[in-house]
Amino acid sequence: MTEIAFIGLGNMGGPMAGNLVKAGRKVAGFDLVAASCEAAKAEGVSIAPTAIDAVKGAGVIVTMLPAGKHVLAVWNEILPHAAKGALIIDCSTIDVESAVQAHALAAKHDIASVDAPVSGGTGGAKGATLTFMAGGSEAAFAAAKPVLEKMGKKIVHCGGAGAGQAAKICNNMILGISMIGVSEAFTLAEKLGLSHQALFDVASTSSGQCWSLTSYCPVPGPVPASPANNSYKPGFAAALMLKDLKLSQEAAKAAGAATPLGQHAAEIYAAFEQAGHGGTDFSGIINYLREQGRK
Numbered sequence: 001m002t003e004i005a006f007i008g009l010g011n012m013g014g015p016m017a018g019n020l021v022k023a024g025r026k027v028a029g030f031d032l033v034a035a036s037c038e039a040a041k042a043e044g045v046s047i048a049p050t051a052i053d054a055v056k057g058a059g060v061i062v063t064m065l066p067a068g069k070h071v072l073a074v075w076n077e078i079l080p081h082a083a084k085g086a087l088i089i090d091c092s093t094i095d096v097e098s099a100v101q102a103h104a105l106a107a108k109h110d111i112a113s114v115d116a117p118v119s120g121g122t123g124g125a126k127g128a129t130l131t132f133m134a135g136g137s138e139a140a141f142a143a144a145k146p147v148l149e150k151m152g153k154k155i156v157h158c159g160g161a162g163a164g165q166a167a168k169i170c171n172n173m174i175l176g177i178s179m180i181g182v183s184e185a186f187t188l189a190e191k192l193g194l195s196h197q198a199l200f201d202v203a204s205t206s207s208g209q210c211w212s213l214t215s216y217c218p219v220p221g222p223v224p225a226s227p228a229n230n231s232y233k234p235g236f237a238a239a240l241m242l243k244d245l246k247l248s249q250e251a252a253k254a255a256g257a258a259t260p261l262g263q264h265a266a267e268i269y270a271a272f273e274q275a276g277h278g279g280t281d282f283s284g285i286i287n288y289l290r291e292q293g294r295k
């Protein structure tokens with residue numbers, strides 16, 4: 001019998017499903033794209049002809065899909081065929097409202113559910129070092145944790161339905177804003193004749209210190225592993241940062257929270273994407289800021 005069904009075998013889902021196989025679990029997978037199915041098959045995932053076939057008899061179902069509309073469509077399709085007592089976990093990054101709707105849909109079918117978006121990117125998906133931020137009941141989280149531990153390093157229970165998605169978009173709103181802030185500081189430093197290394201040495205041990213500076217520095221040199229040293233190849237693509245910033249702004253609007261810097265960050269990343277840089281690492285925003293400056 002299939003232990004785990006995995007729907008959505010893309011850049012993240014494929015390697016995550018592969019890690020479940022490596023951990024000794026029997027995994028049936030499905031994706032609309034044949035190439036994704038082939039890649040997952042090579043990792044030991046048995047490919048089902050449809051999503052419904054994949055979930056039949058599975059004790060745990062995992063979805064890793066692009067957006068809320070895909071998650072709701074797939075959950076609507078598969079939940080009527082899920083085994084009694086099954087658990088469903090969505091690891092996609094989606095809007096909080098759709099996540100809450102998905103939990104309600106699962107409850108209607110008497111299926112326990114968890115929203116568990118991730119951070120750590122494709123490297124984390126391959127290396128099973130993802131961070132999972134989970135939302136759902138204590139019981140559903142307790143059942144999901146051993147599965148998530150096979151794909152990640154840190155698993156945090158953030159609260160009830162949708163809390164995982166809320167944590168993800170709040171974190172990424174900080175990240176988007178802070179990357180622009182750090183990039184602005186380097187851009188200003190360049191104009192003032194201050195070297196990248198000098199600013200880094202001061203700010204990384206002063207009150208300007210943050211992850212965008214010390215782990216993901218947007219200029220080449222100070223942090224050798226940052227995408228700036230590799231022509232801004234992602235890493236974390238600017239288009240995905242824009243997606244998450246838009247989700248944060250949808251949530252802020254619905255909840256009545258004031259997030260003016262989050263809004264401005266979304267506008268800046270939208271302009272960067274429109275200029276054709278959606279596939280660039282999000283730290284490449286520094287190049288956009290340089291272009292905006294007076295020559």
Ligand code: NAD
Binds near residue numbers: 008032070120235
């Ligand atoms: P992806 O586009 O590579 O994969 C999504 C997969 O879902 C595709 O293979 C697509 O064919 C499949 N799919 C869509 N509709 C389907 C359906 N009805 N049935 C079956 N399969 C279907 O995207 P990804 O990079 O793997 O990202 C997945 C999710 O993880 C997104 O929500 C993304 O925001 C989030 N995420 C991505 C990263 C990253 O670095 N790539 C990091 C953190 C979170």
